[in-house]
Structure formats: structure tokens, C-alpha cells
Amino acid sequence: MSRWEPNARGRLEQAALELYTERGYEQTTVAEIAKRAGLTERTFFRHFADKREVLFAGAASLEELLVATVAELPESASPIDAVTAALEAAAAAFGERRAHARKRQTVITANAVLKERELIKLASLSAALADTLRGRGVGEPAASLAAEVGVAVFKVAFERWIEETNQRDFSHLIRESLAELKAVTAGT
Amino acid sequence: MSRWEPNARGRLEQAALELYTERGYEQTTVAEIAKRAGLTERTFFRHFADKREVLFAGAASLEELLVATVAELPESASPIDAVTAALEAAAAAFGERRAHARKRQTVITANAVLKERELIKLASLSAALADTLRGRGVGEPAASLAAEVGVAVFKVAFERWIEETNQRDFSHLIRESLAELKAVTAGT
DNA sequence: TTCCTGATGTCAGTCACTGACATCGCTTCG
DNA sequence: CGAAGCGATGTCAGTGACTGACATCAGGAA
Numbered sequence A, B: 001m002s003r004w005e006p007n008a009r010g011r012l013e014q015a016a017l018e019l020y021t022e023r024g025y026e027q028t029t030v031a032e033i034a035k036r037a038g039l040t041e042r043t044f045f046r047h048f049a050d051k052r053e054v055l056f057a058g059a060a061s062l063e064e065l066l067v068a069t070v071a072e073l074p075e076s077a078s079p080i081d082a083v084t085a086a087l088e089a090a091a092a093a094f095g096e097r098r099a100h101a102r103k104r105q106t107v108i109t110a111n112a113v114l115k116e117r118e119l120i121k122l123a124s125l126s127a128a129l130a131d132t133l134r135g136r137g138v139g140e141p142a143a144s145l146a147a148e149v150g151v152a153v154f155k156v157a158f159e160r161w162i163e164e165t166n167q168r169d170f171s172h173l174i175r176e177s178l179a180e181l182k183a184v185t186a187g188t
Numbered sequence C: 001t002t003c004c005t006g007a008t009g010t011c012a013g014t015c016a017c018t019g020a021c022a023t024c025g026c027t028t029c030g
Numbered sequence D: 001c002g003a004a005g006c007g008a009t010g011t012c013a014g015t016g017a018c019t020g021a022c023a024t025c026a027g028g029a030a
Helices: A008-023 A030-036 A041-047 A059-071 A079-094 A098-109 A112-135 A142-163 A170-186 B008-023 B030-036 B041-047 B059-071 B079-094 B098-109 B112-135 B142-163 B170-186
Strands: none
Touching (some): A008 A030, A030 A041, A059 A079, A079 A112, A079 A170, A079 B170, A098 A112, A098 A142, A112 A142, A112 B112, A170 B079, A170 B142, B008 B030, B008 B041, B008 B098, B030 B041, B059 B112, B079 B170, B098 B112, B112 B142, B142 B170
């Protein structure tokens, strides 16, 4: 395991998920992650801003996907429809990786500090969606609310998708949660 | 400034907010906060779990207030009405403390790690609301969605209340945001 | 007074994270 | 081919958040 093995970043991500799963997030030191990946602690911090971030490498690309999806929609689409389309795209992107998502989510939900990081990633997602909606002429606070509501629906559907034993289609769960949301907000 | 001055916890909170405002969160050490409060670093960590928590001491009581408000409503109230009532109670609780809330919020929005902590407090609020709704016979995912949506409305209204120069009534802003939300989710 | 208890102080230690600088392997240019 | 340049990695010495163990102090109970 010499210097210059390929994919240092990917090795660090894998080593971290393994160790966080094996012995827990807090009981794992960055030095141990780096060692398992054949690197040093200092190199870990060159690839990831902190010990949590190694679990959230994919968040940026997910955000790009959602924004791109909304941006490509015809102007005629309503805010809620735009958000729905974005969520469907996200569901499709997860698609095959339920096992990995589940493992990762188990680690995250077991640690408050990891939950914090997850929440701020979702907030960033919401802000990006709201920005895109505003760019399409949606006013405030409609843009922010549509984005927040979209993320709320995503959270609820994702949780169900991960937890259920009888695997159901992610996008189906999203449509279901969205319908439920409309019923709730319409309630007197 | 001897040992056993009263209200150590309150002195720490005030010293922290002052220092975070004066020189920024990251540039302030816990030792400095403790020193200004006439205490030691070790004592700081006996009152607050970490350097961030000192800004969020009131979150627990806010949560209690919201839960109590919902719990006292007649069973006939719909989920969205229950959440609305809780938000109105929260608005009333803030009432006079706009200046303090504003100062605190300025510090929080300037630091990613503080934003993370704020988000998890709001998530805890949402979870507590959802629990209470479930206790009143509301099913899932309606309970979670109503709670999430309520928190989203609160966030939007709070931001406006803090930012606007011409001070408007907090509960008025909440009703306004809620109406907007209903319009958004009803949109085709 | 004496004892007990809870709040505080002291000290030593771990670990996340950073800056400065050295080193390595590959690529490009002469 | 060999030297220079450059990006990725290693090494080292810090700072500061946070913790455990133990001592100490003030006030109330016996």
C-alpha cells in the first residue's frame, strides 16, 4: 500500500463507513480511518473538511441534480409540480443503492452530530431549490415554502423507503407522501 | 468575584453572546467565556454540553410550550389547526424579546456549525409536535407532515420578523405565511 | 460543631483540526 | 534523456474543545 494508490478519496469514504458501522462514530478516530485507507490523518483532512463530511460527499451532486431538474422544466409548471419533479429525479438517482443508503443512514441516525450535518445538507438543498424557483419567477415566501415542503416530503418518503421490509418503489412513496401533505394542509 | 456568585449559568450565557458578537464565534475560546463570567472552563462544560449549546438554552422550554399548547386543544381541532395554535403561542412567547432574538440570530446565521445546531433543535421541535399529534389520534405520515410544515412556516415567519425594519406583529406574519403555504400546496 | 452534599476548581489527558514545510511521483519542456 | 514544475502526500508541532479523576469550598442538616 504505497503512496499514490488510486482513489484515495473513495478509500477514505469506504474505510470511514466501515469503521463507523463496526465500532460507532465517536469510538472511531480519524487516524484509524486514514490508516485503514493506507493514508495519514493529515491527508484525510485534505479531502474532507471534518470527520463528519466524509459521509456526505454525495450531497453536492444530489443538489445539482435537483436544481438541474427544476431548471429544465417548462415555465408553465407550478412550484409544487416543479418540486415534485425534482423529488422524482432524486428518487431515481437513489434507485439501486438502497442497501448502501440504509447502512449509511443507520450510522447517521445513531449520532446527533451526524444528524446535524444531515439537516444542514437538506437545508442547503431547500435553499438551492428556492433559489431556482425564484429564478423562474416564483415570489417569496412561495418559493421558500414550496422548497421546504418538498424537502419535508422527501424526508418522510426516504425514511419509509429505508425502513420498510417489503421494498416499495421510492417514487411511489414520494407521490403518496405528497398526496397526504395536500390533504393535511387543506384540512380546516 | 468569588466562588458562589449566583446565576452562574445565566452569566455564562450572557458572556458567550457578548463575546460571540464582539469577535465572532470561532475566534472566541471557551476559556474566555468562562473568564468573563468569573468561572473556569471546566465549569462551563458542566452547564453546557458544548460551546454551541450555550446559545440554545431556551429551546427546551419553547418545545414544552408548543407541546403543551397542542395538548390542551379540543380533540376536534385538525392537525393543521393544532400546529397553527402552537405557532401562535410561540410567537407570543417571543413577543418582547425581538432585540435579543435578533442579536442571537445574527451570531447563528454567521456560523455554519451554529446553523447546524439550530436546525437540529427545530427538528426536535418538529418531532415533539408530531408525537403529540399522534397522541391525539393523528396517523402517519399526516402527523409528521403537519409538524414539518408547521416548523417550515415558523422559520419563514421568524426570518421575516427578525429582518424587517418596520416591525410587524409576529403572529400576523405567521398567519400570512400559513395562508401562502396553503396556496402553494393547493397549486396544480 | 460536625457531616453531607452540590457546585466549583485543578490537572492531566485525548482527539479534532490547522499551518508550515519536506518529499514523492508524474508530466512537460528543453 | 534530464531538469523543472506541480499536485498529492507525509511529517511535525501546535491550538483548542471536551472529559475523567480528584480536591476544595459554601451552606444546610443532624
